[in-house]
Amino acid sequence: MSSTTDLPAIAHYDVAVIGGGAAGLSAATALARSRRSVLVVDAGEPRNGPAEGAHNVLGQDGVPPLDLLAAGRKEAIGYGAEVRADTAVAARREGDAFEVDLEEGGTVRVRRLVLASGLVDELPDLPGVKEMWGRKVLHCPYCHGWEVRDQRVGVIGVSPMSVHQALLFRQLTADVTLFTHTMPELDADAAEQLAARQIRVVDARVEGIRDEGEKGVTVVLDGTPEVEQDAVVVAPRFHARADLYVQLGGTVTDHPFGEFIDSDPMGKTEIPGVWAAGNASDLSAMVMVASGAGVMAGAAVNADLIAEDVAAAVDARAGQ
Ligand SMILES: Cc1cc2nc3c(=O)[nH]c(=O)nc-3n(C[C@H](O)[C@H](O)[C@H](O)COP(=O)(O)OP(=O)(O)OC[C@H]3O[C@@H](n4cnc5c(N)ncnc54)[C@H](O)[C@@H]3O)c2cc1C
Numbered sequence: 001m002s003s004t005t006d007l008p009a010i011a012h013y014d015v016a017v018i019g020g021g022a023a024g025l026s027a028a029t030a031l032a033r034s035r036r037s038v039l040v041v042d043a044g045e046p047r048n049g050p051a052e053g054a055h056n057v058l059g060q061d062g063v064p065p066l067d068l069l070a071a072g073r074k075e076a077i078g079y080g081a082e083v084r085a086d087t088a089v090a091a092r093r094e095g096d097a098f099e100v101d102l103e104e105g106g107t108v109r110v111r112r113l114v115l116a117s118g119l120v121d122e123l124p125d126l127p128g129v130k131e132m133w134g135r136k137v138l139h140c141p142y143c144h145g146w147e148v149r150d151q152r153v154g155v156i157g158v159s160p161m162s163v164h165q166a167l168l169f170r171q172l173t174a175d176v177t178l179f180t181h182t183m184p185e186l187d188a189d190a191a192e193q194l195a196a197r198q199i200r201v202v203d204a205r206v207e208g209i210r211d212e213g214e215k216g217v218t219v220v221l222d223g224t225p226e227v228e229q230d231a232v233v234v235a236p237r238f239h240a241r242a243d244l245y246v247q248l249g250g251t252v253t254d255h256p257f258g259e260f261i262d263s264d265p266m267g268k269t270e271i272p273g274v275w276a277a278g279n280a281s282d283l284s285a286m287v288m289v290a291s292g293a294g295v296m297a298g299a300a301v302n303a304d305l306i307a308e309d310v311a312a313a314v315d316a317r318a319g320q
Contacts, residue, residue: 007084007106013037015301016100016110018088018244021046022287023278023294024116025072025083030298032079036305039108040076041100043087047118047279048143050134054287056142068287091244098273100244111308112273112301115245115261116294119279121236122258124158124181127208128217129234136217136231137209139165142286145172151230154219156206157183161235161257163190169233170197177227179219181206202227238283248274257283267297275301 015031017024020042031038046065048054053062060068073083090101091113100108121139123129129137138144150173155166157180166178177200180186186194186201194201205222209232212218216230238258245261246252250271253262260283267275277297278290285293 007102007108010099010107010109011039013039013082013108013110014305015039015112015114016041016088016098016108017114017116018100019116019118019241019278019280020044020073020083021069021116021118021278021290022072023118023280023285023290023297024114025069025076026291026294027114027116027275027277027298027301028076028081028083028294029072029079030295031302032076032081034298034302035080036302038076038081039110040073040081040083041086041088041102041108042083044085047121048134048287051144052135055144055146057287065287088244091247093248093273096273098248111305112275113244113248114267114294114297114301115242115269115274115276115280116278116290116297117241117244117280119241119258119260119283120239122239123236124156124206124234126156126206128210129208129232132209132211132217132232136211138231138233139236140286141165141168141172145169148231149173151175152216152228153177153231153233154179154217154227154229155233156219157181158235159183160190163194165233165235166194166199167197170199174198176200177202177229179204179206179221179227238279240280240283242280245269245271245274245276245280250274255283265296266300267293268300273304 014036015038017040020040028040048065087103152175154177204224207220210218219227240260242252252259261276261281263276263281267277275297277293
C-alpha cells in the first residue's frame with residue numbers, strides 16, 4: 001500500500017509526518033483532507049504490533065493492530081497523502097524549512113514536521129519476557145486485562161508502580177500474585193492494601209519465565225519453587241523515540257515512567273514548526289488517544305500554515 005517509487009534528491013511537501021501509527025496516520029489524514037501535501041515516513045514497527053487485538057478502540061474493539069493501520073493508511077492515501085516504508089534518520093532546519101534524510105536515500109524538504117514516532121518499551125531483562133511480550137507478558141489492564149479475567153496473574157515487581165499494577169489487575173481477577181523481584185521493600189501502607197485485597201506477595205527474585213503453551217507461564221524464582229501463572233505483568237520504562245527532536249535542538253522531558261517530548265494540548269513543541277503526537281509526547285496514550293492527538297496536531301499544523309499563507313498573501317497584495 002505504501003509508495004515504493006524513488007524520491008527525487010530533494011522532495012518537497014508541506015508536511016512530513018514521522019511515524020505511521022495511529023497518531024501519524026490520523027495527523028496525515030487531517031492534513032490531506034485539508035489539501036496539504038503530506039508525506040508519512042513509517043518504519044513499520046507500531047508498539048502494539050505483537051498484540052493479537054487492540055481493545056478500547058470504539059467501534060472496532062479487538063481489531064488486529066496491523067489491520068487497523070492498514071485501513072488507516074488506505075484512508076490517508078485516498079485523500080492524497082503519500083506513505084513511504086522507510087526510516088527518517090536525520091533532521092535539520094534549513095532557513096524556514098526542515099530537511100529530513102531517509103535511510104533508503106533521498107531528502108524531504110517540508111514547511112512543518114509532525115513527530116509521531118511512538119516510544120520504545122524498555123522491558124525487564126529476564127529470559128522469556130521479550131518473547132512473550134504482548135501475548136502472555138502484559139502491562140496495561142485496559143489493553144488486555146479483560147482477556148485475563150479470572151485467570152492467574154503474576155506481577156513482576158520492579159518499582160512502587162508494581163503495587164498499583166497489582167491493584168489494577170485485582171479488579172479483573174481474584175488470583176493475583178506480586179513477586180517482589182527488584183522493587184523496593186513494601187511500606188506498611190502498600191502491604192496493608194495488598195493484604196486487604198488478598199493479593200499474595202512472594203518475596204523472591206524472578207530469574208525468568210517459561211512459556212507452557214496452553215498451560216500458561218512458569219515463573220522461575222531464585223531459591224523458591226516455581227509458580228504457575230496464566231499471564232505475567234511487568235511495568236516497562238517508556239522512552240519516546242526522540243532522536244530527530246534532539247537533532248533539531250529539542251530536549252526530552254523526564255517523567256517517573258521514562259521520558260517524552262513535551263507539547264501543548266495541540267501537539268506544538270518548544271521548537272517552532274515541530275509538532276508531536278501520540279506516544280512520542282504522551283507516554284500513556286492508548287490507540288484512540290494517540291489517534292485523537294494526531295488529528296489535533298494535523299489541524300493545528302494546517303492552521304499554522306494558513307496563518308503563514310495569509311500573511312504572505314497580505315504582503316504580496318500590499319506590494320502590488
Ligand atoms: C503490547 C501492547 C499492547 C497494546 N494494546 C493496546 C490496546 O489493546 N488498546 C490500545 O488502545 N492501546 C494498546 N497499546 C498501546 C498502543 O500501542 C499505543 O497507544 C499506540 O501504538 C500509539 O500510537 P503511536 O502512533 O503514537 O505510536 P506507534 O503505534 O508505536 O507508531 C509509531 C510508528 O513510528 C515508526 N517510527 C518510529 N521512528 C521512526 C523514524 N525515525 N522514521 C520512520 N518511522 C518511525 C514506528 O516504526 C511505528 O510504526 C498497546 C501497547 C502495547 C505495547
